[in-house]
Amino acid sequence: MQEELLSNLNGIRREMLRILGEVSSLSHDSIAIEDAIDDVWHPKCDVYHTDTDWVVVVELAGVDKNAINISASTEFLRISGSRVLHKKNLQATYHSMEIDTGRFDRRIFFPDLNLDKENPKVELREGILRISFPILARVERIIPIK
DSSP: HHHHHHHHHHHHHHHHHHHHHHHHTTTTTTTOOGGGSSSSSSOOOOOOOOSSEEEEEEEEOOOOOGEEEEESSSEEEEEEEEEEOHHHHHHHSSSSSOSOOEEEEEEEEOOOOOOOOOOOEEETTTTTEEEEEBBBBOOOOOOOOO
């Protein structure tokens, strides 16, 4: 009975997130709510730009650099991978489990800036992933009047 109730609640949650995802896609919100439908966790991140760079900082404590995948489309940057903190088949009684483990996935939509998406700087230090894309100058072309 409890398993069926939990399954029904998860179904309601997925449907609510799907609807919120559709609404957020209409507004081009930088947070992809529809990603929450999957059975993955979404690492916290800061996104900002300076005069020279567009920067994404992602909290990935305990994640091995070989377990991180970074890809980019024309619309968004995607950071995915897996975090394993506990041994498989560990016989233990947990008193608290607050650290997300398993697969993670995060999409950050690119801003309306002229970015050099081919040459990002990527650094992982002390569990913090930092990706910066240089902002390119917008070139205006002078159009002569004939």
